[in-house]
Amino acid sequence: MTSTTPAAPPSALDLPxxxxxxxxxxYGHVNNAAMVRLLEEARIAxxxxPPAEQLALGAPVPPAALPVGGSGAPVSTVIASQRLEYARPLGHRRDGVVVRLWLSRIGGASLSVExxxxxxxxxEGRAPYVRARTVVVLVDAATGAPVRLAEEARQQLLRLQGEPLRFRD
Known part of the structure; x- marks a missing residue:
């Protein structure tokens, strides 16, 4: 583990x-735009x-569901900021990657996802390919105004809280 990689909390999620x-x-490396999509897939997972009809068909239940949904849901999310730091190139891997994910901040209407x-x-994460952080804001789908995180969701998310990553200057 490098000095810029703190230990993830024991309850961090490892998502294949x-x-x-x-x-x-x-060049045979995962493109930077594709890396953002890989992080997005982990965040969604x-x-x-998923909607009830997809759950009934066997869609996986997320480990820590936010009070948001897809098209037509009253609450959605927007990305306020995103930072990626590449430690080394990642080539094609038939076995995929593992995205280790946790929360460093749980605000009134926003989350910082590490x-x-x-x-x-x-x-053990001794040599990660990428370190990243995304700030996600919950918003009213109709107005775009921030929506406070409900106490029940906040309590569920607290188990994923850990130290923030430290990035190079």
Missing amino acids: IPVRWTDLDA AFWQ YLVLTRDDP
């Missing part, structure tokens, strides 16, 4: 995410509740 052939750039992009041969 596939790396697709189309994620690669001309962790927090976004990520480490790892591979299965480095479960």
Whole structure:
């Protein structure tokens, strides 16, 4: 573990995410825009509740559902900021990656989501490929105004809270 990688909380989520052939750039590395999509897939898997009809068909239940939904839901999310720091190139991996995810801040209407992009041969996260943070804001889908996180959701999310990543200057 490097000095810029604090220990994730014991309850951090390790989410397997596939790396697709189309994620690669001309140099054979996962493209920076594709990396943002990999983080998005992890965030969706962790927090976004599928509609009831999809759950009935076997869609996975997220480990920590936010009070948001898809099209037509009263509450949605927007990304307020995103920072990625690449430690080394990531090539195509048939075994995919593991995105370790936790929360460093739970605000009134926003969350800071921390990520480490790892591979299965480095479960301790000693040499992550990417360190990242996304600030997610809950908003009223009709007006775009911030919506406070309900106390029940806040309590559920507290188990994922840990130290923020430290980035290079």
